[in-house]
Amino acid sequence: SQKIEQNSEALNIQEGKTATLTCNYTNYSPAYLQWYRQDPGRGPVFLLLIRENEKEKRKERLKVTFDTTLKQSLFHITASQPADSATYLCALPLPNDYKLSFGAGTTVTVRA
Amino acid sequence: GAVVSQHPSWVICKSGTSVKIECRSLDFQATTMFWYRQFPKQSLMLMATSNEGSKATYEQGVEKDKFLINHASLTLSTLTVTSAHPEDSSFYICSATTQVASSYEQYFGPGTRLTVT
Numbered sequence: 305s306q307k308i309e310q311n312s313e314a315l316n317i318q319e320g321k322t323a324t325l326t327c328n329y330t331n332y333s334p335a336y337l338q339w340y341r342q343d344p345g346r347g348p349v350f351l352l353l354i355r356e357n358e359k360e361k362r363k364e365r366l367k368v369t370f371d372t373t374l375k376q377s378l379f380h381i382t383a384s385q386p387a388d389s390a391t392y393l394c395a396l397p398l399p400n401d402y403k404l405s406f407g408a409g410t411t412v413t414v415r416a
Numbered sequence: 417g418a419v420v421s422q423h424p425s426w427v428i429c430k431s432g433t434s435v436k437i438e439c440r441s442l443d444f445q446a447t448t449m450f451w452y453r454q455f456p457k458q459s460l461m462l463m464a465t466s467n468e469g470s471k472a473t474y475e476q477g478v479e480k481d482k483f484l485i486n487h488a489s490l491t492l493s494t495l496t497v498t499s500a501h502p503e504d505s506s507f508y509i510c511s512a513t514t515q516v517a518s519s520y521e522q523y524f525g526p527g528t529r530l531t532v533t
Contacts, residue, residue, distance in 0.1 A: 313457075338521070347422075347509045347524035348460070393459065395522075402513065402520040403450070408459045 306331045308407040316413045323381040325410045327394035334396040337377050342391045384414045420512050422525035436496045437528045439510030445490035446512030454507045466493045500532045
């Protein structure tokens with residue numbers, strides 16, 4: 305079965321720096337990959353979707369890459385702000401399905 | 417756009433009682449809604465897929481007689497936790513999906529915190 309691993313449970317960075325989060329997956333090749341933000345006690349919020357034929361996608365200060373050879377996606381938050389502090393989840397569709405499988409998430413804390 | 421609401425946002429109930437959680441897509445029609453459960457510091461675990469007008473599909477290990485799902489319309493799905501026990505205490509989140517090109521984006525509700533005493 306597919307497995308999703310996000311690089312670490314927690315990432316602490318200084319305001320203004322770039323946060324880089326990793327999502328690795330095994331055992332299959334998804335057609336797309338999604339990133340979500342989740343604040344404590346809240347449901348996830350959709351951020352970005354990147355397809356297998358896209359190398360990179362940007363949205364404001366967010367950048368996502370998708371390397372289907374390495375089976376890895378990188379999620380970057382540039383010029384980070386304390387308001388970016390949250391847990392970030394990567395999600396992939398299950399094989400031949402549109403149901404999503406989520407990684408455990410990486411909690412980012414941005415210090416002022 | 418793409419707003420999903422849940423009600424209630426939190427509920428405390430006694431062991432043995434049943435609790436109903438509503439999930440509504442406010443500004444779009446959702447033929448498919450999903451129900452997830454999330455324990456502290458863990459990821460979302462899919463419980464079931466709810467399709468309008470048909471029976472829900474449950475994931476392995478989820479008791480369908482305990483977690484009753486009804487998808488009565490294109491904008492409303494309900495999850496009823498029957499005969500709740502303390503181990504059912506969790507954060508329950510629904511999502512509604514909409515197709516964009518060949519992919520599906522999910523829009524999540526704010527979640528419902530269930531505490532069973």
